[in-house]
Amino acid sequence: MVRYGLDEHDWQALEDEVLGLFTALLRIDTTNGNETEAARVVQAYLAENGIASELDGELPDRQSLVARLDGARPGPTLTMMGHLDVVPADAGEWSVPPFAGVVKDGFVWGVGATDMKNQVAAEAVALARLKRSGASFAGTLKYAATADEEDGEFCGVQWLCEHRPEALRADYLLNEGMGGLWLPVDGRKVFLLAVGEKAFAQFRIRTRGRGGHGSVPEKERSAVIDLARAVIALGLADPPAIVSGTTARFVDVLVPDAALAARLKDPARARAAGAELRRLDPVVAGLIEPLFGATLTPTVLDAGKAVNVIPTRAEACIDCRILPEMTHTDVEAYVATLLDPLDVQWEFEWVDVTTPNASPAETPFSESIARVLERDVPDAVLAPMTSGSFTDSRWVREAFPDCIAYGFAPFLAESFHAMDGGRDHEPDERIMIEDVTYQALFFERLVRDLLA
Numbered sequence: 001m002v003r004y005g006l007d008e009h010d011w012q013a014l015e016d017e018v019l020g021l022f023t024a025l026l027r028i029d030t031t032n033g034n035e036t037e038a039a040r041v042v043q044a045y046l047a048e049n050g051i052a053s054e055l056d057g058e059l060p061d062r063q064s065l066v067a068r069l070d071g072a073r074p075g076p077t078l079t080m081m082g083h084l085d086v087v088p089a090d091a092g093e094w095s096v097p098p099f100a101g102v103v104k105d106g107f108v109w110g111v112g113a114t115d116m117k118n119q120v121a122a123e124a125v126a127l128a129r130l131k132r133s134g135a136s137f138a139g140t141l142k143y144a145a146t147a148d149e150e151d152g153e154f155c156g157v158q159w160l161c162e163h164r165p166e167a168l169r170a171d172y173l174l175n176e177g178m179g180g181l182w183l184p185v186d187g188r189k190v191f192l193l194a195v196g197e198k199a200f201a202q203f204r205i206r207t208r209g210r211g212g213h214g215s216v217p218e219k220e221r222s223a224v225i226d227l228a229r230a231v232i233a234l235g236l237a238d239p240p241a242i243v244s245g246t247t248a249r250f251v252d253v254l255v256p257d258a259a260l261a262a263r264l265k266d267p268a269r270a271r272a273a274g275a276e277l278r279r280l281d282p283v284v285a286g287l288i289e290p291l292f293g294a295t296l297t298p299t300v301l302d303a304g305k306a307v308n309v310i311p312t313r314a315e316a317c318i319d320c321r322i323l324p325e326m327t328h329t330d331v332e333a334y335v336a337t338l339l340d341p342l343d344v345q346w347e348f349e350w351v352d353v354t355t356p357n358a359s360p361a362e363t364p365f366s367e368s369i370a371r372v373l374e375r376d377v378p379d380a381v382l383a384p385m386t387s388g389s390f391t392d393s394r395w396v397r398e399a400f401p402d403c404i405a406y407g408f409a410p411f412l413a414e415s416f417h418a419m420d421g422g423r424d425h426e427p428d429e430r431i432m433i434e435d436v437t438y439q440a441l442f443f444e445r446l447v448r449d450l451l452a
């Protein structure tokens with residue numbers, strides 16, 4: 001049987017190689033740290049394949065690995081990147097031990113199985129295969145397996161951009177994101193390609209009132225009541241819709257009903273159309289609606305210490321995310337339009353702010369990704385989109401403004417629906433053996449195509 005152009009023997013050899021490195025990485029607990037141990041595993045693998053690499057970083061146990069492979073002639077530079085750290089896991093919620101690299105039922109299980117030791121391993125295998133076959137591509141391929149993506153001590157990619165920029169500087173960056181997941185639309189497979197990221201504009205609202213004994217309420221001067229009104233106004237608000245060019249094209253690819261697509265692309269009707277779409281297809285709506293603008297989600301409330309004491313202040317944290325088309329000033333102005341009419345005294349304070357960022361969607365890089373994918377999946381369509389979560393791509397875009405950075409690692413066997421929207425940061429995080437194996441093959445073919 002031929003799989004994705006490889007005969008049974010070659011596919012099995014590839015699978016063995018990928019799983020060997022991948023499961024070794026999954027067996028190292030890199031919960032927000034300890035990346036150096038994992039980086040050394042990658043280093044040993046690359047060394048076996050004749051590729052020199054360096055460990056670098058601010059902290060001894062939180063090093064990143066960087067390597068490069070020069071092609072046969074001049075050309076552009078591609079950096080393939082991935083982070084080695086993972087988020088904490090509660091073993092009690094898992095059906096297998098989370099750091100055992102278990103292979104069973106056609107899957108590889110473990111924290112980091114999709115986020116993103118799969119891509120770290122698959123990219124390293126692609127690098128090794130290119131080296132073994134003589135590195136006949138043009139330009140330069142860089143590789144980085146990095147520390148500290150999930151929980152910021154900023155000693156990973158941000159540190160490298162600042163202190164070792166040459167390790168990452170490139171024309172193209174391949175990283176994580178939501179890219180590579182696919183949905184069936186009209187008999188075709190629509191693959192997400194993350195070309196941009198929303199950013200944090202998280203803030204705190206504080207209200208103040210008169211304190212006193214709980215038996216003597218003053219409704220007009222209550223910090224808690226004022227805060228509750230503010231939280232309701234913020235939490236239920238639908239910020240004005242923005243429909244960027246990327247979002248309009250995304251809608252066209254994902255929504256086959258032309259009339260509904262037209263309403264979704266009209267800022268004046270987008271919110272109502274989004275609600276309509278949610279009834280028809282909640283999965284697709286969940287991808288499209290956050291692209292219409294800022295989201296405001298009340299998360300943390302804080303007021304009062306004792307039931308019988310009226311607190312003098314109350315606070316709420318709002319997890320707000322903004323699009324690349326927006327600024328933080330827009331958020332402050334919008335909050336004022338919601339809260340000023342309430343006639344409550346409120347204070348505003350930023351909690352965490354990052355910069356939204358994006359790369360152009362139509363580039364030689366996206367064309368190359370589409371070309372390579374279509375060879376193996378003839379009915380594939382690429383759908384560039386802005387991801388709701390952020391990744392280390394933001395540091396690279398900031399440090400090298402001309403670098404085109406995308407999040408993409410293709411999942412072929414399992415769809416977005418089968419994965420229930422993805423498994424990052426969830427118990428029983430797992431990936432099909434076929435998918436992680438194909439990812440290595442895809443990355444190798446992408447280098448050969450992009451750096452032709």
Ligand SMILES: [Zn+2]
Nearest residue numbers: 115116149176
């Ligand atoms: Zn990640």
